[in-house]
Amino acid sequence: MTDEDFLRHLDEHGAEPERWPPELRAAADAVLARSPALRAAREEALSFDRLLAGPPPPTVEEARVARLLAAVGTAARRTPQDTLVMLLLGRMPRRLAAGLGAALLALGWLAGSMAVPAPAPRGQEVALLGDEVATLFDGESR
Amino acid sequence: MDGGTLAAGRLWHRWHWRPRGLLGIVLVHGGHGAFLSGDGDSDGELMARVAGGDAAAFDRLAARHMRRAVALAQRMTGNPSDADEIAQEAFLRVWQHAGRWDAARAAFTTWLYRIVMNLAIDRGRRPGWSPLEAAGDPVDESADPLARIAERETAARVNQALAALPDRQRAAVVLFHQEGLSLRQASEILAMSESAFASLLARARGALKTALAAEKTA
Numbered sequence: 001m002t003d004e005d006f007l008r009h010l011d012e013h014g015a016e017p018e019r020w021p022p023e024l025r026a027a028a029d030a031v032l033a034r035s036p037a038l039r040a041a042r043e044e045a046l047s048f049d050r051l052l053a054g055p056p057p058p059t060v061e062e063a064r065v066a067r068l069l070a071a072v073g074t075a076a077r078r079t080p081q082d083t084l085v086m087l088l089l090g091r092m093p094r095r096l097a098a099g100l101g102a103a104l105l106a107l108g109w110l111a112g113s114m115a116v117p118a119p120a121p122r123g124q125e126v127a128l129l130g131d132e133v134a135t136l137f138d139g140e141s142r
Numbered sequence: 143m144d145g146g147t148l149a150a151g152r153l154w155h156r157w158h159w160r161p162r163g164l165l166g167i168v169l170v171h172g173g174h175g176a177f178l179s180g181d182g183d184s185d186g187e188l189m190a191r192v193a194g195g196d197a198a199a200f201d202r203l204a205a206r207h208m209r210r211a212v213a214l215a216q217r218m219t220g221n222p223s224d225a226d227e228i229a230q231e232a233f234l235r236v237w238q239h240a241g242r243w244d245a246a247r248a249a250f251t252t253w254l255y256r257i258v259m260n261l262a263i264d265r266g267r268r269p270g271w272s273p274l275e276a277a278g279d280p281v282d283e284s285a286d287p288l289a290r291i292a293e294r295e296t297a298a299r300v301n302q303a304l305a306a307l308p309d310r311q312r313a314a315v316v317l318f319h320q321e322g323l324s325l326r327q328a329s330e331i332l333a334m335s336e337s338a339f340a341s342l343l344a345r346a347r348g349a350l351k352t353a354l355a356a357e358k359t360a
Contacts, residue, residue, distance in 0.1 A: 012340040052319040058216045060209045072230045073201050076237040
């Protein structure tokens with residue numbers, strides 16, 4: 001790891017190499033051991049990290065937690081859970097779910113169009129009747 | 143009788159016939175091939191029961207994680223009443239969508255914190271968001287008054303700079319630096335790769351450094 005690499009990782013992962021990705025830690029320790037300048041940079045980054053850590057976590061009192069639990073328990077008992085269809089669709093990536101929906105629609109349309117023959121236009125019905133009449137009554141006596 | 147059969151027997155005894163509950167078990171544990179065992183109250187087991195409509199299991203799960211969810215929401219919004227609403231909404235979503243949680247993809251807490259962060263980010267866009275309240279009461283009361291004032295001012299400046307960050311950058315700082323989560327946990331919560339999270343964090347740290355340095359020189 002070069003000095004530049006170390007400084008870049010310092011920016012990306014903070015000042016504590018033990019929180020860096022495991023594959024970087026040994027190399028980070030090695031460059032720190034040989035470079036006083038990097039140790040100084042790390043000290044500076046440590047004080048910056050302490051600033052970012054901010055105040056201790058906000059106190060959440062017992063009464064507040066109890067009130068929230070009571071409210072959410074009551075709300076849950078009034079709220080229906082996902083249906084089976086929603087569960088199955090919800091686990092799919094959105095595009096896949098949308099594609100599946102479109103495919104089902106197309107399949108339904110196709111099945112519907114095959115099951116029921118399309119009614120012929122009214123004009124065509126008249127023409128067929130006319131042809132039949134002409135065939136039966138063509139002027140010849142039988 | 144093996145462990146799986148015993149566990150199945152216990153389940154049958156506890157649930158009788160609840161098809162949606164069984165669906166919950168399949169969805170929750172199917173990815174692992176694991177089954178319920180042990181003391182019977184892991185997050186995974188409770189979630190399987192919640193997916194089956196077991197409100198008592200939901201109460202236990204909420205009791206276990208409510209405090210941390212509220213604290214996380216408060217870190218993000220800087221506002222206790224917003225944090226309360228976010229935590230309640232997050233648990234209600236856990237209840238509604240329990241069957242969608244996939245133990246093979248994320249720990250329950252990762253999923254819960256993702257919901258909390260998303261809700262907090264949505265809330266953060268609202269006008270009236272008051273990040274300075276997040277400064278709270280950070281200083282050691284035993285320190286001398288001047289030092290306390292200086293620390294309060296520094297905390298307020300950091301919070302102000304943090305509040306000015308884009309939502310996801312702020313979320314990265316909160317998760318990694320304030321909540322102390324690992325890179326992996328924080329990146330999973332924000333649904334991104336570790337390397338993408340590291341870049342996001344670097345941008346956030348850079349922006350904060352610039353903002354704080356500019357305030358110092360002003």
